[in-house]
Amino acid sequence: MDFHSLIHWVQQDTLESLRLFAPELVLCATIVVLLLARMLLPRVQNPMVVTLVGSLAAFWLAVDQMGNPQLPQHAELFTGLLVFDQFMVFFRVFLTAFLVLFVIFTWRSGIPAPEDGTDFYALVLGAALGMCLMTAANNLVMVFLAVEMASVPSYALSGILKGRRESSEAALKFAVYGAGAAGVMLYGISLLGGALGSLHLPSLAARLGQVLAGHGGEVGQVVLVLGGLMIMVGLAFKLSAFPFHFWAPDVFHGAAAEVGGFLSVASKAAALALLVRTAVGLSYVPPEAPSVAQVAAPQAQGAAEPRGAQAAPAVAQARVLPTAFAAPQQGHAPDHAAQAPQQAHGGAEAPPASRMALNQALVPARRFAAYLIGLLAALTATFGNLAAYGQTNIKRLLAYSTIAHAGYMMMPVAASLMLQDEAAREALATLLFYVVVYLFMNLPAFYIVALLRNRLGSEEIADYAGLIRQSPGLVVCFAAVFFSLIGLPPLAGFAAKFAILASLAHAGLWTLLAVAGLNTALSLFYYLRVIKVMTMDPAPESQPQVSIPLAASADGLFALVLTLPLLVIGVYWNGVFGWAVQAVAPLFR
């Protein structure tokens, strides 16, 4: 391949990639428009409207890509840094839809202050862009970059209440903690990449398979485990999983409720998508993976001439990319893979040939990841639920609730790693289903908290006493959200939690199942306590006027719109679940 054709190919690749990348481009453009508008039209500009239009456009473009038969089923973008498939499309639709709802949320709740509007929305859009990249990451470098791209705007967002000490403190803690976690993660990435000679996830998986099958030369097991563990630390920080959750309660407490809603739904969904991408990507060789031979080659050469080893992977990767991009025939690739090393090395030690054999060799890696994720999930859910006891601040309570739910949502990932093919896909689909339901549980919760903050001037649970007499509809919505978070039928939370528990049972993770069941019981207490305060406790004498009629005010109506899907999905959950099943189809092939 000469230089010219390489340039030509990169140009082709980029143009093709940009087409599939359109929603993200729209988000980028919106940020630019926002910033330019403040400079050029400081009087007339309304950042909220611009953001709303931008996110609607992105949403529309994302929906357009959903299940579109004209688009490739699977494509690597930008020379393999990102991957385009229905899984990514699902999360992009989810995130852009969330953006639309979130902008309406901020419009109703009155934060940000007008002078901060442009900053706030630019940060939100930037973080959302990073989250979109997280869901599409196909390269460990991209994993790190996307995490940072989502995190850095979040640090600033949590400090958006400039006058408040808690807010600034939260931002600082978040930033420092994030930096620490990022450092650990970067260390893990470099360990893994260095040991296996690639950062491209499918190549990594193939290499790892060879190593585990005993054909990969001397790669220390400790290095691999430590690398995986450290990447996991970075992801656990984004997921706010125990013991890397410490930032979460303080940040949620200190930052505005709006930011809490943004972090707890969007950031968590993206982190989960990234967890799936990394865990599945590292332990599963997809059909589109670059031919095994080419991954194997540099290692063999590396043994002979160690100096050139560092440069080799990138070149090898670049060489195979065109074939990967052209969606090679599935039957063709293994043949090619089988022949190449034979020719190159003659009778040398033959690496495992077929994809199937590699995937078989990767079983221990999957099991390791499943156990690690399962362990963290169990710890996180239990810790979150226990620590939520005795919280007096509603945002802090919701922060722990978020932590606990992160634990629940990590469980199906573990389950799917223990399963094969169809069963694995179904297990993973329960995660996607839960994420959708989670949006309609947490966003209304934070929205109602914001509404009450505006009226009551307080976020202490005790100040909610007797609210049901002032605005019964809102309290009923709040109670519905809590009941759904507990997982009581007929609300969607029940269906979602049930699906997750079922996937655990399928995977045979009985300990995890027991922990999840026990946690559900544990969580009853603190959710019900809030409902009890709102409904049974007598209202204090000095309670301000908080009447928010559900149907007669825009505020109340939006709360209803956000809560109603809980009931709808709780009863007709087939539609969402079917969509989730389609979305996970590209994984575990």
Place this chain on the structure above:
Amino acid sequence: MTGTALDYLPVLLGWAVLVPLISFVLVVLFGPRMGRHGRLAGYVATGAIMISAVLAFVSLFIWLAVEGTGAELLQHGTGHDASHAAAAEHGAGEGAGHGQEHADKAEHGQSHGGHKPRVLFGTWYVLSPPGIPEIGISYYIDCLTVVMFAMVTLIATLIHIYSTGYMAEELADEVVDHEAHTADGRHVRRRGRYHRFFQYLSLFCFSMLGLVLSGNVAMTFIFWELVGVCSYFLIGFYIERRSANLAANKAFIVNRVGDFGMIVGLMALWGSLGTFNYGDTLDAQGHVQARGLFSLIRPPEHGHRLHVPDGAVKAAAAEQVAAVVADHLRSEGPSEEALANAKSEVQSRLDQWRQEEPGRGAYWLLVVAGLGIFCGCVGKSAQFPLHVWLPDAMEGPTPVSALVHSATMVAAGVYLVGRFFPAFVPEVLLIVAIIGCITLFMAATIAITAVDIKRVLAYSTVSQLGYMMLALGVGGWLAGLFHLITHAFFKSLLFMCSGSVIHACHTNDMRKMGGLLKKMPYTGYTMLVGCLAIAGAPFFSGFYSKDYIIAQTIQFGLDNPGWNVFYYLATIGASITAFYMFRLWFMTFWGEPRDQHVYEHVHESPPSMWVPLVILSVFAVSVAWSVPGVGLSIESLLEQARPAGTAEGVGVGTLLADLTYRSEHLSHREAIHAQATTVATLAALAGFLLAVVMYAKRWIVAEEVARQFRPLYNFLWHKWWFDELYQAVFVRPVHFVARLVAQFDRTVIDWLIDGSARLVVAVSTWGERVIDRASVDGFFNLLAQWVYDLGLRLRVLQTGRLRQYVVFIVVGTVALFVLVSFWTGSAIGGR
């Protein structure tokens, strides 16, 4: 077979059944809101039964158009039998030994001309799961069904109209019931229940029509019980009256006695024949798929003669069958083949068994089945010894007595005997005849002394039902059912007239009436028509049907010497009938008013009441006439429905070998007919004259006669002491046993249960205190406290110090690594 207008009959008659049900549902749901005091409910119910009547008459006309009048059948039968007449008399004279031979000859002679009735049988909906014999919602339509539909709907329509007038006093917010008292002795005041009355009437019409239409025994039984429960509701309509309550209970309980027998009969049929269907199930080509009851008992290949069915033989020969099967299994080993061989051997040996001991057992099975069915009919048709409920049932409103307790429901027993006629063996029929004969005579005598106008009619009903049973029992299928139809018309007329009288006088006691003819001419003259009809005055409907019955008893006496008693008692009964009916009429309408107070308030009833009377009186006169020229008459219609194989006579007894039933047509011979007509007319005339002498002219003073025959009078006055007898034989002992059991229950069982309950309470109190509160609650409280404390302690981790957090990252990572390294050795690499 296909494509005739008859195919519409199931639909028409099916709707005729359903429309009253719709009315019932409407009235139940919306009755009180239908107009003021529910007045519209009456119109709804009346409209519904009118629709049914129209449908029924359309069906009747369709039948006539397709099947003809059946007059030629009657002619043919009579002519044919006339040619046999001499031989028949000859054979009968020779005695029992040759009876069998002769009967065979007669059947042979007729088999070429034997009329097979046209029957529509089908199933609308199969209830039973596949694999077991079919039970479904099915219909069985022959000419009898159609005629019964026409009769029931016509009379029911008239009675509905009549009821809108009769029950009008219920159209009030407050009704004072003069016959019911509260605890402090005042009259009961209650809300009007107009709609409820019509709701029950509609339900009754639905049940009665369903009973007539039903195509299998199970359905028949269900509707049988439904009419029973309607009767219960209607007798107890004036629920505040204690007498009405008791009467309703009595009717219900006495009927259960009969139904118990009926269930035994049903089980015998089911067990031996394996089907409940009346008719044969046909496939699309018209071939017989599965046989019904009647063709199993009278198979066509045996010329529709009585034939003990295979199923019954198998049931009776259970031991032999078991032996055969065991033989085959032993010799051939347990296999499907052996079972099949056993089956075919059983089949081949059936005829042999039929001749031997098992055949006798199988015949007994038929006897039990027949007697069981008849038991139900005894209860429903108030035959001796279960007749006691019907007179008491007169506590219900009079239209109910006219419809339910004279014309339709009580006749259902007779109808069922008629329906099952081909399935009854001669021995059963003899029992039917004996019961009917006792009933007719006993009830007629009781009616002589009764003074309650409705009770006279009630006993008259019992007596007439006895006539019908007697007629069926002596082989007069046509005679019995013919009398059923004519009786329905004149008896409902009589009841409605009595209702009109009661409506006017506000009393049932005939001793307070008298001379009402001037004030109530319509009622008086229509009732006279009814009396003439029931007494059998020439050219009135009762005359024709009673003639048939008496002729049949004469014929039966000829065929079976020694059984002339039926003839004598039937004739005496006819005489008594005329006597008590005219006694009733004279006491009510003739002579001087006995109670001036009552007389002064008497007035003719409203048109809604007397118009139906006039219409019914026309029918009471003419229903038995044949239409001149076409020869259409009730007899000809019924003749079309005569069950296959009975035209030649039911057959010859097996257990009672000299019991002979020969063709009913033989009784239509001129000689017998003339004798019957003469005797019956004379008997009626005698009764009539006696009534004139005693009650119109009062040449003989009735009270004097009563004094002179005091013991006899007392005997009759107390209704043959039946109630007292039952009280002593059944009710008292049952009460005694019940008291004993109740005592046992109260002292022993209650003590046991109370004691155990107390023990449980004691144990649970102790358990609650010791185990639950101290141990379980303590444990759970401790657990909850522990979890809560843990939660609070975990909060301490959240120090808020950034430096500690960052340290936690490192600590967490290292801790995880340590933790993971415990199981990586085995999980990764697998070395």
